[in-house]
Amino acid sequence: MSKIRMAQYGTKHGHAEGKLLAMQTNPQVELAGVYEPDPAQRKRLSRESESFRRVHWFDDPREMLDDPTIVAIASEGLNAEGLAHTEQIVRAGKHVWYDKPAGDDWAHWQRVVHLAEQQGVHIQMGYMFRYHYGFQQIAEWVKSGLLGDVFAVRAHMSTWLTPAAREVISTHAGGIFYDLAGHMLDQIVWLLGRPQRVTAFLRNDSGIVPAFKDNTLGVFEFERAIAFVDIAAMEPRPMARRFEVYGIKGSAILLDPFEPARALRLCLEEAGGGFEAGEHVVPVSPQSRQQLYNLELEAFIRTITGAQMPDRPLAHELLVQETLLRATGGIPEPAHLAR
Structure with missing residues (x-):
């Protein structure tokens, strides 16, 4: 070839x-x-x-x-x-x-x-993170019904940025939320679809670069679920990053740090998916950031050569960006949803 x-x-x-x-x-x-x-x-x-x-x-x-x-x-x-x-x-x-x-x-x-x-x-x-074994496992558990109907997702993906980096990103409404939240929204809308209502809290609390939103929270409401994404730009290193999914039959938590990941905490009300009822710590093979990039590229090549369908359709790529811009103000919430 x-x-x-x-x-x-x-x-x-x-x-x-x-x-x-x-x-x-x-x-x-x-x-x-x-x-x-x-x-x-x-x-x-x-x-x-x-x-x-x-x-x-x-x-x-x-x-x-x-x-x-x-x-x-x-x-x-x-x-x-x-x-x-x-x-x-x-x-x-x-x-x-x-x-x-x-x-x-x-x-x-x-x-x-x-x-x-x-x-x-x-x-x-x-x-x-589409190619992260921990996120892939959670998605598999959700879509198989192992966790039951999902009612809550919590995602924490903060970082630490220099003043120079904050200046660059300050040109974007939403600041650090605009820069990083798409990673978590990519996972959330894959699991739950389009949110019905989006509310964001975009603050500057460090004062280092006043125009830069450095302490942020997005709340995403679905018909029968709610998701929270919090991202700050001044978390002490090493950062704690965590992804949690709660369903009526079980929960799955990608324990921090999720990069590189080491384990998932799975809790089940009843046996299923090869697991007994109760709490389980499921190992996750750690992957470096470069390994994730490599897997991204491999999937891209398989798609453009016709060896596979896209892992995410263009409709999903649109939905992730729409959801992000609803949170940062790039797309206003419909008037009937205003509180």
């Missing part, structure tokens, strides 16, 4: 180097090169990064967009750049491995997805 030629558009996303390394080490991929619109960024990476030091740099994006041998491109610009870059890639008729989240402009993102459908190209968002 011939290798798949890929390229990378942008380098300023927090996942950019990891995604580049995944392409460089995947035996099915031939990395054609990277385009970075900022010359200073390109110079810095060529000097400081072993992964970027050995790439071919395109001088103009048309070099990769117009190359018919390049079939897919990783979109790895800043969050403020990514949606425009992704649109260019889709218009060029190429598949996109697009790092999260999908921009601030809901109408623009919808247009890009519609264009991808017209062009017959695949967009896969960079939510790497």
